[in-house]
Amino acid sequence: MKKLKIAVQKSGRLHDESLALLKDCGISIDNGRDQLKAQAKNFSLEIYYLRNGDIPQYLKDGVVDCAIIGENLLFEKGENIAVVEKLGFSKCRVSLAVSKIFEYDSIKDLNGKRIATSYPVTTQKYLDERGISADLHIINGSVEIAPNIGLADAICDIVSSGSTLFKNNLKEVEVMMQSEAVLAVSPRISEETATILNKLQFRIQSVLKGRASRYVLLNAPNNKLDEIISILPGMKSPTILPLADDNWSSVHSVVNQDEFWEVIDQLKNAGAEGILVCPIEKMVL
């Protein structure tokens, strides 16, 4: 039986959450220390631990069938590689930044300037689309130091909390793209392997939906049930069970995590009591 080959970052920002996601999908990995390739024990999957920067080429060549990778890197090095699922972690943006004392009004201020970056394709494309001509200096890490050592007038790099920019006396002036970890697929994947990918994707979707939701249980006075039900739509509609006390019911439902606190406030105001909130491991719709 064929196996789906998936690339996961060997070490770095994506590594832990990528493996946690596979684990949450019920996939257990036979992972000896320092192995570059590992087998899943209970799923047709082979995991290749690779350098992030090398993954787009492995996808293009079909050395791996799919990968967990940052969207930003696909944009930089992975033309023609399809994204089948956004994974919701490693959220960041790729931005242009200049020294705090640079009087920046618009992208035109970068005309003729030197820009240091590890993302030359992304930067060049952004500049070309705006008719700006700048001199790109490609460096592989610690890009934010470049303006302070006189190597560049601006930088283009990943920004998340903004603390690296702040520590280096830089300010973000243009957000070029938003990024998060995604499941990307090789254009050379075979039909047989694509079937396994579909199974993996189905599991991932169930896990992601579960992560985005909470299971809510509460007690409601029967004369307030209609109002409480209208606040809680649930997957289909809420489950209502009678309590030993004839005047009360137990109401169970699923709430989107983003709306959660607001919904809880509304439920309390509507007369709900004993509200319990539980995580959901997986959700299959």
Ligand SMILES: Nc1ncnc2c1ncn2[C@@H]1O[C@H](COP(=O)(O)OP(=O)(O)OP(=O)(O)O)[C@@H](O)[C@H]1O
């Ligand atoms: N500060 C950050 N916050 C959130 N996500 C980030 C951050 N920095 C990087 N990322 C995301 O994580 C990915 C991996 O970043 P990381 O720094 O671990 O690897 P790398 O240095 O690009 O690669 P390599 O594995 O080749 O050394 C990036 O491509 C980006 O999508």
Ligand SMILES: O=P(O)(O)OC[C@H]1O[C@H](OP(=O)(O)OP(=O)(O)O)[C@H](O)[C@@H]1O
């Ligand atoms: O906005 P912040 O939260 O400060 O994050 C941004 C920093 O994180 C990344 O570096 P990383 O720590 O991955 O180091 P690296 O350059 O060695 O990859 C990125 O290259 C920025 O330098």
Ligand SMILES: [Mg+2]
């Ligand atoms: Mg990094």
